[in-house]
Amino acid sequence: QKEVEQDPGPLSVPEGAIVSLNCTYSNSAFQYFMWYRQYSRKGPELLMYTYSSGNKEDGRFTAQVDKSSKYISLFIRDSQPSDSATYLCAMMTTDKLIFGTGTRLQVFP
Amino acid sequence: DAGVTQSPTHLIKTRGQQVTLRCSPKSGHDTVSWYQQALGQGPQFIFQYYEEEERQRGNFPDRFSGHQFPNYSSELNVNALLLGDSALYLCASTNSGGANTEAFFGQGTRLTVV
Numbered sequence: 001q002k003e004v005e006q007d008p009g010p011l012s013v014p015e016g017a018i019v020s021l022n023c024t025y026s027n028s029a030f031q032y033f034m035w036y037r038q039y040s041r042k043g044p045e046l047l048m049y050t051y052s053s054g055n056k057e058d059g060r061f062t063a064q065v066d067k068s069s070k071y072i073s074l075f076i077r078d079s080q081p082s083d084s085a086t087y088l089c090a091m092m093t094t095d096k097l098i099f100g101t102g103t104r105l106q107v108f109p
Numbered sequence: 110d111a112g113v114t115q116s117p118t119h120l121i122k123t124r125g126q127q128v129t130l131r132c133s134p135k136s137g138h139d140t141v142s143w144y145q146q147a148l149g150q151g152p153q154f155i156f157q158y159y160e161e162e163e164r165q166r167g168n169f170p171d172r173f174s175g176h177q178f179p180n181y182s183s184e185l186n187v188n189a190l191l192l193g194d195s196a197l198y199l200c201a202s203t204n205s206g207g208a209n210t211e212a213f214f215g216q217g218t219r220l221t222v223v
Binding site: 004006008036041042043044045046088090094095096097098099100101102 | 113142144149150151152153154157164165167199201211212213214215216217219
């Protein structure tokens with residue numbers, strides 16, 4: 001079993017839709033939970049991180065962590081074509097990042 | 110601020126050859142980590158360098174080695190290349206005083222082994 005599981009998609013939604021991206025994990029030692037966005041032919045870019053159960057908002061993005069279920073989510077409100085990218089969840093332990101496989105998202109006009 | 114810079118951008122090598130990839134960390138950062146991202150997969154941790162020493166290592170064979178220089182820049186070396194080494198190699202830098210939550214990634218080096 002992989003330490004971090006992520007639905008690879010692809011996910012295709014119309015502009016303005018609410019997008020939900022999800023990951024599950026198995027290692028209780030993970031301390032931080034992150035979401036990265038990766039455009040084609042680019043390196044990952046950090047969107048948000050959190051370390052406790054609950055919600056964290058940043059503009060159109062909301063990160064949610066449920067440590068009891070070992071489940072994290074990223075919600076994107078009012079999605080835009082510029083949000084089209086691969087979204088990677090990542091967990092941090094002992095100063096290294098463990099990534100999910102990434103979910104490809106396409107937002108069409 | 111140039112951020113994390115990696116060179117070269119693309120590289121094609123033949124099986125059995127050796128390759129060296131380079132990374133300059135973001136200004137003010139002193140810790141460099143390397144990741145391998147195969148097509149359709151998430152990045153996998155290779156190793157981390159701090160104070161010119163390998164501090165942590167992932168599940169990669171000894172064919173993968175690295176170095177960090179006094180100016181904090183780093184190299185990743187891969188010997189005896191295999192077809193399966195074809196991937197995007199990413200460098201991430203952090204400040205040792207901060208957590209990896211502040212890691213910045215470069216654009217990567219796309220390595221193709223033929």
